[in-house]
Amino acid sequence: MVKARIAVVGAGVIGLSTALCISESLPDCSLTVIADRFTPNTTSDVAAGMLIPHLYPDTPVYQQKQWFQETFDHLLGICNSPEASAAGIQLVSGWQIFKMVPNEKIPFWSDAVLGFRFMTGKEMKKFPQHRFGQAFTTLKCNSPSYLLWLEERLKENGAHLQKRRIKDLWELHSDYNIIVNCSGIGSRTLMNDLEIRPIRGQVLKVQAPWVKHFIRDGDGLTYIYPGVHDVTLGGTRQKDNWELLPDPQTSKTIFDRCCTLEPSLSAVQDINVKVGLRPSRSAVRLQKQTEVRGSKTLLLVHNYGHGGGGFSVHYGTAKKAAQLVKECIVGLEMSRHKAKL
Numbered sequence: 001m002v003k004a005r006i007a008v009v010g011a012g013v014i015g016l017s018t019a020l021c022i023s024e025s026l027p028d029c030s031l032t033v034i035a036d037r038f039t040p041n042t043t044s045d046v047a048a049g050m051l052i053p054h055l056y057p058d059t060p061v062y063q064q065k066q067w068f069q070e071t072f073d074h075l076l077g078i079c080n081s082p083e084a085s086a087a088g089i090q091l092v093s094g095w096q097i098f099k100m101v102p103n104e105k106i107p108f109w110s111d112a113v114l115g116f117r118f119m120t121g122k123e124m125k126k127f128p129q130h131r132f133g134q135a136f137t138t139l140k141c142n143s144p145s146y147l148l149w150l151e152e153r154l155k156e157n158g159a160h161l162q163k164r165r166i167k168d169l170w171e172l173h174s175d176y177n178i179i180v181n182c183s184g185i186g187s188r189t190l191m192n193d194l195e196i197r198p199i200r201g202q203v204l205k206v207q208a209p210w211v212k213h214f215i216r217d218g219d220g221l222t223y224i225y226p227g228v229h230d231v232t233l234g235g236t237r238q239k240d241n242w243e244l245l246p247d248p249q250t251s252k253t254i255f256d257r258c259c260t261l262e263p264s265l266s267a268v269q270d271i272n273v274k275v276g277l278r279p280s281r282s283a284v285r286l287q288k289q290t291e292v293r294g295s296k297t298l299l300l301v302h303n304y305g306h307g308g309g310g311f312s313v314h315y316g317t318a319k320k321a322a323q324l325v326k327e328c329i330v331g332l333e334m335s336r337h338k339a340k341l
């Protein structure tokens, strides 16, 4: 096989997991992860890292289910190993509650999580404004720990990490055979993909070690996600808003909404505010592309646009992207072979 030089652009959960899958399936390649932000400064660092899918309207549901199932099973394996603590992965049980009974009482991902059931009348008593609820156990990544753990695994496999801002993917043409684009919201300027747009999320990270159960309102707006080091209180979904500075009034309304669901939170003292821009798109872009400029060609694999659910499907999409990279290498070999004849 050709010793291909591969660059992965992006060091959020998508770039790092994609790079790791590539380094495992193509151990003979030279691999570099290039990004202008690494942990703890990416959007992925802001995420609560809960494995609860977010629906992409233009990606087939069976596909989303497969990505979620693969991601869940992969992380459950890590969670059941001595690596769990270093990787920041835990199981967490809780409730998703609805003010109105949803059309789909049983979501497509119900058999991918553990112990999915409807909440009992006794459980619902805690939420007098809600009429229906689902109880289940899922996984949560402590995002900065998980990203750091992925970086460590990559370095062990011989990959290089490079801090650099890319203006145009063609800058990488002479140094790499294949470029994998995992640039998240950066894709808007980098690929000129105007389909990708930010959905701003503001969250509070608080110290409330007595809160062990997650609570999520089915509207997706208000949630309480306990983690190993802190509890994430959310949130907002603000379309086309690029503001990275926290808004104090928004923090107050998030806190009030969460206290309505979990009154014990009003005792919280220490509040840390974070903002991230979800790289939103109607479908995840996961495909090969060949760009031609004059006599030069650039082999690209895209893996971006994971919106509000990047953690939930990252491993499934990373595996698929690694397979696309493998197909590119086979193509490279065939064209070299032809050139020799």
Ligand SMILES: Cc1cc2nc3c(=O)[nH]c(=O)nc-3n(C[C@H](O)[C@H](O)[C@H](O)COP(=O)(O)OP(=O)(O)OC[C@H]3O[C@@H](n4cnc5c(N)ncnc54)[C@H](O)[C@@H]3O)c2cc1C
Binding pocket: 009, 010, 011, 012, 013, 014, 015, 034, 035, 036, 037, 038, 042, 043, 044, 045, 046, 047, 048, 049, 050, 051, 052, 164, 165, 166, 167, 182, 183, 184, 185, 186, 187, 190, 200, 201, 202, 203, 235, 275, 276, 277, 278, 279, 304, 305, 306, 307, 308, 309, 310, 311, 312, 313
């Ligand atoms: C408040 C909030 C809560 C969330 N909670 C959850 C959750 O509980 N569960 C879940 O599944 N998802 C959640 N998400 C969504 C999740 O965070 C995203 O889907 C995921 O982080 C996207 O990962 P990414 O790697 O594509 O992007 P990013 O983490 O943004 O990484 C992009 C990378 O590309 C690099 N880059 C971009 N442009 C360039 C350039 N021109 N040159 C060089 N490098 C470049 C950046 O430096 C960065 O390293 C949440 C998001 C937010 C904002």
Ligand SMILES: *[C@@H]1O[C@H](CO)[C@@H](O)[C@H](O)[C@H]1NC(C)=O
Binding pocket: 037, 038, 039, 040, 041
């Ligand atoms: C994260 O950002 C801070 C502040 O800009 C910077 O000092 C730090 O070096 C960055 N960390 C990494 C790993 O890039």
Ligand SMILES: *[C@@H]1O[C@H](CO)[C@@H](O)[C@H](O)[C@H]1NC(C)=O
Binding pocket: 009, 166, 168, 169, 170, 181, 182, 183, 186, 187, 188, 189, 190, 191, 192, 193, 302, 304
């Ligand atoms: C990645 O793809 C997006 C969308 O096509 C594009 O906007 C962005 O410029 C690409 N990134 C790079 C580094 O080329």
